[in-house]
Amino acid sequence: MNAQAPAREGQEVARKEMTGAEMVVxxxxxxxxxxxxxxxxxxxLPIYDELFQQDDIxxxxxxxxxxxxxxxxxxxxxxxxxxxxxxxxxxxxxxxxTPLQDALMDSIPLVCxxxxxxxTLIGSDAFQECxxxxxxxxCTKHNWLVRNVNQLAAILHEAFHVATTGRPGPVVVDIPKDVQFAKGIYTPPQxxxxxxxRPRVEGDxxxxxxxxxxxxxxxxxxxYSGGGVINAGPAACQALRELVELTGFPITSTxxxxxxxxxxxxxWLGMLGMHGTYEAxxxxxxxDVMLCVGARFDDRxxxxxxxxxxxxxxIHIDVDPSSINKNVHVDLAIIGDAGRVLEDMVRLxxxxxxxxxxxxAPWWEQIGKWRAxxxxxxxxxxxxxMPQYAIQRLYALTKDRDVYITTEVGQHQMWAAQHYGFEKPNRWMTSGGLGTMGYGLPAALGVQIAHPDALVIDIAGDASVLMTMQEMSSAVQHNAPIKIFILNNQYMGMVRQWQQLLHGNRLSHSYTEALPDFVxxxxxxxxxxxxxxxxxELDDAIREMIEVKKPVIFDCRVANLANCFPMIPSGKAHNEMLLPDEATDEAVANAIGEEGRALV
Known part of the structure; x- marks a missing residue:
């Protein structure tokens, strides 16, 4: 009896005539x-008028x-x-x-x-037409231009389905203004x-x-695990942890x-890649055997x-068939949802x-030497x-709280990945594939809206954060007490690092000479x-930031010329890493060489 109630309710909605704007809401x-x-x-404006007249969204x-x-x-x-x-x-x-491409590269479900x-004006170069x-x-998984109001509801439902299933990603639904005013019959999802x-979720x-x-x-x-495990949900992460425990295998991550x-x-070996740990x-x-789960073998x-x-x-497990053998040839490919395949592996x-x-034992002994x-x-x-110290103290003082971390892009992002320990999935929001400066502050706003009682911190750089600083006004308006923890070295840090290492220390326009007073x-x-x-004074200042019940901008002045190591120079293999104690300018220049310089 109760199982039929939603269907009756849905059929009642289905018989109702609505404007296109009402259908959207x-x-x-x-x-x-x-x-x-x-x-x-x-x-x-027709959609905004409908939003004004309801309280559910x-x-x-x-x-x-x-x-x-x-x-x-x-x-x-x-x-x-x-x-x-x-x-x-x-x-x-x-x-x-920019956010659409960012979401596409990082597999984030986004409905725009x-x-x-x-x-009647499409194609006429009308005002604000593109x-x-x-x-x-x-830069989307799929997009639609809706010309018929009677197709609008079905397209919107399909948009959510496409965005959230298979490999998640962004979609766009483009709705002309006359379609928003037009009346038609609304079709509910069921x-x-x-x-x-219909993406394939069950592995062979x-x-x-x-x-x-x-x-x-x-x-x-x-x-070797990637963001696809997190996208597959909590059960996938639990299955991954069980598999590691059962096998005794070391694990690293993108x-x-x-x-x-x-x-x-x-x-845990730590993160791998260009700024990953030596042991990873x-x-x-x-x-001799690599299990890659939900990662795409990208160049970093x-x-x-x-x-x-x-x-x-x-062995490569991925829900997206196009990721298989795209960058690296694999010996065994399993197309399917990471969580379901991992659960099957655990069972077997x-x-x-x-x-x-x-x-x-010999393998773990060797890993121990690398860890040393x-x-x-x-x-x-x-x-x-030191910027690394700032992240370590931030972690020490927040790790026991309900905390979510976002970042901008650059050195501070890599230091955060290296020195802030994440125990749970969905607690780390960063721009990976596109590397979008300005991502972290508005992302923190979105996280805080979703988790109003959590501690949300954007680990930022002084250059990146200025790209979307205006969203602090949004945080204030919507009572979102986000914390912007700026590692302020007065440079575009990663740009300056590469200029130092690759371009004879000619710091072309990477020094910010007119930073605002962030306070x-x-x-x-x-x-x-x-x-x-x-x-x-850092610990007391971090405690103050945590306790303030409003948005905070924390100007943490760090060493200006610190570089982010370890590092795999461009064009080099994993076993050609540069470690902090080896990274003199001459050593870096020799390690990178002309081939690596051309690849940057």
């Missing part, structure tokens, strides 16, 4: 949306459409649900391109609804036509058995995969592809395979705050400002 409700991030304009007014997109990304990444943004036509849509000029579908086709998009059982058998023969194995396996876990990269290079991970893990048998391993600690190099070490300084800027926005310059 109803479709959002029917797809479980509670928050959207947007900025109004002429081509979406909260609209978060941002200050720039890019901010809306990154906030929606943060919301999605921290909840596992689709993030939703609403923008107007023309410049509203074009300002959304854009206004469009009336259908070819939104054409512009966004390369009676809407089924989409043809024969291939899964073959993978487990190959893993059981390994003497120098490694598990930047986007941090938190799927706990940083405190005994099998060396283990990847020397392993592989280094020189023809020298990447040259002696290993590679429990049924037959057993971890032989004696076989793996202490590749994340840095020289402490009693007079100046006064905070006060201008109605936030709380903090400045700290001495290591001995």
């Amino acid at each position: 109803q479709a959002l409700k029917d797809n479980g949306v509670k928050h959207i991030f947007g900025y109004p304009g002429g081509a979406v 909260q609209h978060i007014l941002v200050r720039h459409e890019q901010g809306a997109g990154h906030a929606a990304e943060g919301y999605a990444r921290s909840t596992g649900k689709a993030g939703v943004m609403l923008v107007t036509s023309g410049p509203g849509a074009t300002n959304a391109v 609804i854009t206004g469009q000029v009336p259908t 070819d939104t579908v054409g512009i966004t086709r390369p 009676t809407a036509p089924r989409t043809s998009y 059982q024969d291939k899964i058995r073959a993978a487990v058998q190959l893993m059981a023969t390994a003497k120098k194995p490694i598990i 930047l986007m995969g941090l938190g799927a396996y706990p940083a405190s876990g005994k099998n 990269n060396m283990a990847m290079h020397d392993c 991970i592989t280094g020189r592809v023809d020298a990447f893990s040259p002696h290993s048998k590679k 391993w429990r049924a037959g395979a057993k971890a032989d600690k004696a076989v793996l 190099r202490n590749s994340l070490a840095y020289k402490p300084n009693d007079d100046v705050i 006064k800027l905070a006060e201008a926005y109605g936030c709380h400002g903090i400045r700290c310059e001495k290591p001995g």
